[in-house]
């Protein structure tokens with residue numbers, strides 16, 4: 001950590017020096033004093049922004065046993081996404097988050113990075129969460145690239161799978177995006193009228209080996225956090241292993257060609 005701070009201070013000094021290049025000596029002297037002040041401020045700022053350190057959830061998936069993937073749409077945010085992460089941590093299971101670009105800011109980005117550090121997968125749910133079937137090819141590509149840029153900025157990795165908003169697709173949407181499309185079994189957990197018990201039973205009854213479960217970590221969706229706290233232990237008891245979407249595909253030996261227009265709910 002100390003080393004990072006020194007680098008940050010050096011960078012601040014260097015940036016400042018660069019700005020003052022080509023100015024008179026007198027001016028430079030004046031700016032030296034300012035540089036010192038600036039460097040101190042930077043050190044304090046770095047201190048405040050120390051990353052949240054989490055313990056990675058690590059386990060190997062046994063491909064000879066049932067595997068499923070938990071996925072969450074419409075984050076990231078600093079409330080519900082965090083609560084979902086806590087439940088996943090409680091049972092030490094991995095999941096995947098399909099994020100909306102417009103929801104990623106400095107604060108929610110840190111939560112997304114936290115999810116990544118736990119070992120969860122970050123995937124693409126478009127920038128604006130609009131009907132992509134009504135967009136041009138360039139607009140569709142821009143939506144995907146925007147999310148990729150931000151996810152890469154925070155985690156260092158691009159997204160690997162795409163879930164179309166409202167599961168709305170056509171040939172143009174498929175042709176414009178070269179990562180696999182994911183759907184999943186849902187329980188309408190975006191609807192506040194669907195209670196916790198219904199979310200649990202509706203999800204569990206649709207699960208079999210290879211299932212992708214579709215839930216939402218949208219801000220305020222506390223009923224899904226509660227349901228998750230029942231869904232995970234019940235499915236663990238039934239012998240299911242929870243993998244990221246990538247791990248599910250790997251376990252099932254399924255590879256997707258970029259031109260493949262399939263949308264996956266079960267990976268078999």
Ligand SMILES: [Zn+2]
Nearest residue numbers: 073074165166
């Ligand atoms: Zn969505």
